[in-house]
Amino acid sequence: MLRTDFACVVLGIGAGLIIARLAASAIRGMLFDVGAAEPGPYAVVAMLLAAAAAAACYVPATRAARIDPVRILRD
Numbered sequence: 001m002l003r004t005d006f007a008c009v010v011l012g013i014g015a016g017l018i019i020a021r022l023a024a025s026a027i028r029g030m031l032f033d034v035g036a037a038e039p040g041p042y043a044v045v046a047m048l049l050a051a052a053a054a055a056a057c058y059v060p061a062t063r064a065a066r067i068d069p070v071r072i073l074r075d
Contacts (some may be wrong), residue, residue: 002061009053020045037046 020042 001064002057005057005061006054009057013049013053016049017042017046034048 021037026038
């Protein structure tokens with residue numbers, strides 16, 4: 001479960017990076033002190049999103065792993 005959730009996150013971040021790069025070239029005039037092709041801001045944002053998504057995937061997965069499946073099926 002955790003692997004599939006994070007696979008979706010990686011696909012989303014990849015698609016987002018591509019779209020952000022295309023959008024950055026369209027709004028080049030609004031970017032101050034940052035070039036549209038600089039990898040630094042893209043990497044920082046991607047890492048922050050990956051960390052937030054990992055926490056968002058990990059917490060429910062560990063909570064679900066603690067539950068006894070037999071007890072749930074009996075209820």
